[in-house]
Amino acid sequence: MFSFKVLLLILACLWISDAATDTLSLGDKLNSSDHLVSKSGNVTLGFYKQEYDATWGDKGFGYYLAVRYTEDTLNHPIWLANRDDPIADDSGVLIIDNTGLKITHAGGNPFLLFSLQSTAATNIKLVLEDSGNLILQDEDSNGPENRILWESFDYPTDTFLPGMKLGVSRGRNRSLTSWLTQSIPAPGAFTLEWNPVAGGLVVRLKDRVLWTTGESFENILPLDPLNMNYNFTNVSNVDEQYLYYTLLIGEYTPEDGRKNARLVLLDDGSLECESRLYLFNSGTCAGDITENGCVRWEGPKCRSNGDKYEKISIIPAHKNSINNTLLGNNSLSLNDCKDICWKDCGCLGVNEQMVLGCQFLSGPYIQGGLDATSYQIITRHRSKSKSWIWILISIAIALMITILLGILFYLRRRRRTRMEEEFLLDLMTSDRASDISELHTGNHGHNLNIYTAAFIMSATNCFSPENLLGKGGFGPVFKGTFPDGQEVAIKRLSRGSGQGLVEFKNELILIAKLQHTNLVRLLGFCVQGEEKMLVYEYMPNKSLDSFIFDESKRKLLDWNKRFSIIEGIAQGLLYLHKYSRLRIIHRDLKASNILLDENMNPKISDFGMARIYKTNEAQSNTNRIVGTYGYMSPEYAMDGIFSVKSDVYSFGVMVLEVVSGRKNTSTFHFDRPLNLVGYAWELWKHGAALELVDPTLSDSCSKPQVLRCITLGLLCVEDSPLDRPTMSDVISMLTGEMQLPLPKNPAFSTGRRIIETNVEEKEFENYSLNGLSMSVMDPR
Known part of the structure; x- marks a missing residue:
């Protein structure tokens, strides 16, 4: 059931859609009481007032030109034109004139978004698309489509939208930057970037990588229950390397908000989707672990593995325990302060109560107390002696596990070999030389003969050297003659063969089911004691x-x-x-x-x-x-x-x-x-x-x-x-039915040697995880 407020909101959106347009032409103006609304009414452009949750100098608010979802479940703009320069009042005006696209306001210089002085264009229009992209285009261009002069997707703020590119495209490197705090849109400490070398998205705190999605996006938390599937695509060629995504959505109703598909980089570095659920929670990466995409923090030599930030309550032991050197610096958030403290060996922690500016803990301190203040501090390693004890214990456990796995592998392999031998022995006849059975293969009535070792010995004159046709990885191949005069070729598995029972069984099962004029025909086999042989039709001209x-x-x-x-x-x-x-x-x-x-x-x-x-x-x-x-x-x-x-x-x-x-x-x-x-x-x-x-x-x-x-x-x-x-x-x-394309540089063309090796099992190309899929695209 709709509430009265929701009904009013829907009516207001319908009124805006009827009264507003999605286009601003040359000479038009958009003031604080006007809006641009996309064709479907999904997004709105206009000036809005942002209230700050703490005093920022003498101001408690600022005005911003922003693109927002008309029905906004997060109450958060998806793009800001002047995030670095808030306007003090509602005097802001967006204008397109002969100089370009700009924002003017009382008591200050204009903010120029795009200059037209170097552009030969006459029919300029600013269009707000349903995707949330604000495009300045020349509708008099000679091409099949309007020429794009400028677009907001080239200047992302903290929000990633479907169709938006992260990475390098058209000579511009695009990335997201978090807000300074939850309510201050100024650029903060965190960035979300596309890493084309290692693959995947990375979250950085200043110059330090904190977390990565992984090449196949395996480190993203399970998605929300709203049936959303984010389909990420990587484009990589000589000129561009970027990532974009599309959204695959099931059935929804307008009131549940699922038609919006943004990913937001929060001020604490977390990555949030439309339903207020985390794709990445920065609280899980404290700097001391490397699981789930977290990257261990690097710093001066005084910081080592295991050091991290931890929230506890402490009382300074002396008045000089708190250093107020950077108190009141409005360009620094708590996360900036944590970054500075980490790089300073004399810093033990940061006061969490500061909204902007830094307050550092230099020690000494006493833990606990009624008058305790909440700090973010750095915990230290245990003593070296205890560390060595844990290292030795870990080595001993790893060694025991390795031995146990080796024993299990040996037993499993032995059992598998025994089962294969029993399977093959079930196919053989008794030891009587005249006892030759037939195994029906189900291959259009063709039968596979089972021969005794004595029968084969007689046909090859006891494997006489005169009957040797050649040798291969399987073993020697002999010519044989049956009593009815039929000539055959017999492959005999040698004891020192690099191949074995598995290859023998593989060839027996496969070739028995294959019938083609250009495939050699298998007549039968022999498994008796240690003898394992395959009997083929004889090829008088041997091999190519x-x-x-x-x-x-x-x-x-x-x-x-x-x-x-x-x-x-x-x-x-x-x-x-x-x-x-x-x-x-x-x-x-x-x-x-x-x-x-x-x-x-x-x-x-x-x-x-x-x-x-x-x-x-x-x-x-x-x-x-x-x-x-x-x-x-x-x-x-x-x-x-x-x-x-x-x-x-x-x-x-x-x-x-x-x-x-x-x-x-x-x-x-x-x-x-x-x-x-x-x-x-x-x-x-x-x-x-x-x-x-x-x-x-x-x-x-x-x-x-x-x-x-x-x-x-x-x-x-x-x-x-x-x-x-x-x-x-x-x-x-x-046959000449198809024209041959031009070949390219072939592989292994320099004669370099390839060494036979073992490689680890890998995952390839297509990934799917928790409703998230990724495909690789390489334009040519």
Whole structure:
């Protein structure tokens, strides 16, 4: 139910909306009895009287030109034109004349907001927008929109509004500055700034950082219950680095005030939202902690970790315990005094009862008493001996926790290994050599054979060295012949393999569910005792690297065969990324993992490192980086981040290898040592890309088709995953259905080595917390 006062307020707002305008033209004036009201009536511009809660010189109030919400739940202006220079009476007038936009008043010089003397403009108007932005614009500009000469959003006070920018834009650095006290609008001790380097907003007390939101805004307290979602966006390019936000609001009624969306930097450094709830409470950051975004106070050597301000009651032991040196300085608030005291080793505290000016405690003092006065004082560290005791206790506790976690990790890993072994052993048959069962995979009726170790031993002639086809990270690969004459390739897990049971199970489960002409086909497996083997269809021409990197064999691959191999690999990857039952990232794509059948058709093999990803999952990360130097994308090699674009990078390296017949790890010299990717880029930049082509292809290749493949290879090895094409685009580019864009400087082009390492788990790109979301935008 509305009260009578609320009804009057609504009627008054309706009257103002009818009587007032949102525009002030050249020659118009706005005096203390006039108002500008935005089109929707949401905000109002006018002179208002600000009452001070303490005597400020001989004045108890001042007049300010301010923008306010018409229905203001906080009773606080969102922008002030003359916060540094209050007008003593109601004589203030806002004028637009030939000299510019200014405020005149009785008994003093005008306040010039914008000068028109250097601006060629004739149809000048001042417009108050519903966003709270006051804009001076030239409506005779030749562009599609009115030219903005000046706007209040470029000069924020203590209030952050939707659409307002904090940071550097159009050559101006914008930040918020708190009021001096709760009732005095003059600039105070705190600022709210955007930090483009570390990311996030920071609150400063003078030159000291007190608190930060964190790059993902994780340190902001839970938002109010009014269903508000503040969506922060970071814009960073060569000319601008700033942050702005928009507000996503659920259903509301006008009387609950949710259509307003400001964030206010209070005089004590706290950050408050529209519903009078804190996004940051400065009282939680006392200078001695680093949790929840707080930053430990730095100062002279006499201040150390653990020192902080604390509110207690004390009695001075002597009359000289209080120093009145700065008493009555009206430009200093309590927070200014605390900053000064912190930097002075002889200062023990600050008198809280002073509204403006400082009163310092120099000691000695006696704690407690009936006549005690409230002070902000600095507490000292405990003695060094006790500090060392606590340090030793902390080290002992940390060591015990580390040992306990190590034991738990070992037990968990042992249990997991045992469970995996039991799972695989359930798949095997008994020890009878003739007992061969079948495991139905559910893959359109295809069956996976389970072989005994004795059967495999017979097929490979007891793993005779004559039947050895090659060795990999998994172990040796042997050729085998079954009793019916079928030839197969058998991968045998070696005991010293860097891979293990997890990779074995991964490849078994994944490849059994995949069916494509450009993927190697798994026929079955064997798990018996310590023997773990995978049985594949036999590829008589072995792997791609055995041809293109061999001086004699590479001549057998003319350009048409090489292009067919490139296209076949692309088709296989497209199936893995998009059309298979499981969305697969291979993660170890290289020339030695591309097998060739009797017709030189390529087949992708070795899925031990492959990962399944969800269809709505753009990328993932791992703390175990595996793969082959030269084929790993930069984001995977350095940060453990992998996606389908990681496979695209490996594909691009292989394309350049197939065209050139040289390994990516080969060293080339241009004006500096380069790897194959870097060498291809330099040739392409200088218009000599065809010099990369294998000399044996000079008579068989189509130069436009070769140049298309080189350009495609460079596009696939772009430094940023976002710049690399998808495999769908790769197919379209190979067939000429899509025009190739110009490639950029590729990653790892200087041949620098990438060291296999472990990286910590990280959070990426999109954040959501307590209704707060943040996205990163990088205009180009």
